Every structure is written in C-alpha cells, then in structure tokens.
Amino acid sequence: MSFWITGVVHGQRIELDHDPGLPDGSPVEVTIDADSRGLEERKKRLLALAGSWESDNELSADSP
Secondary structure: OOOOOOEEEEOOEEEEOOOOOOOOOOOOOOOOOOOOOOHHHHHHHHHHHHHOOOOOOOOOOOOO
C-alpha cells in the first residue's frame, strides 16, 4: 500500500497530520521531502487552489 501524508519532524520522530490507519508497529518506508514554506503560506496556497473550484458547476455533493 502506498499513499501520501504530511507531518512534522520532532527530533527522531515524525508527527503525522492524520492517522495513517495502520496497525501500531507496522513497518513503513519514509521518503523525506522537506517543505521550506511555512504553514501559513501553504494554507494560503491551498485555499487559493480550492477557491478556484467554488463556481465549478460540475462539482457538487451529488457528484461521484
């Protein structure tokens, strides 16, 4: 299984932003891709991208 999840490094530990849904003790492989942008800058970029979909009629709660 492979998926993308972000987190924050605290010494030798990485605190994940979301529960990965894996059993405790599961072996994983970690690839480090350090994000030099601050949290506020990343939030602004995400809101700008998501906001561009606001008036898209093809996206709705009923869409598959």
